Amino acid sequence: MIEELNINEENICQSCAMPLTNDALGTNADGTLSNYYCKYCFENGNFIENLTLEEAILSIGNMAEEAGVTREEAIGFASRHLPDLMRWKK
Ligand SMILES: [Zn+2]
Known part of the structure; x- marks a missing residue:
């Protein structure tokens, strides 16, 4: 279903452009899920890699x-x- 290189700006990580599926969401400082970043980029409100x-x-x-x-x-x-x-x- 998902066309790998077909970008929907709403549903991609705003750091690495990977599709943001529900199990790939990063976490905010308060423990809630990020709407913008994936878990490989963003954890506890910080970017994992600088x-x-x-x-x-x-x-x-x-x-x-x-x-x-x-x-x-x-x-x-x-x-x-x-x-x-x-x-x-x-
Ligand atoms: Zn990412």
């Missing part, structure tokens, strides 16, 4: 195999979409 945008794009490249895409595709995808996400927007 990354620059460039580092985040490269780390998505490293997860490409898991997602079933090539490293080039993953990095291309991340370079197009990450700069528009809430965490990275200036």
Whole structure:
């Protein structure tokens, strides 16, 4: 059902662009679930890793195999979409 590279801005992590399914939500400082970030990026109100945008794009490249895409595709995808996400927007 889910087209991996089809972005719905409402339902993706605003840090890494992964789809935000109910079991992938990060946690806020008060223990509630985040509406914006996944659990791999955000825990207890803080980003788990303190990354620059460039580092985040490269780390998505490293997860490409898991997602079933090539490293080039993953990095291309991340370079197009990450700069528009809430965490990275200036
Ligand atoms: Zn994330």
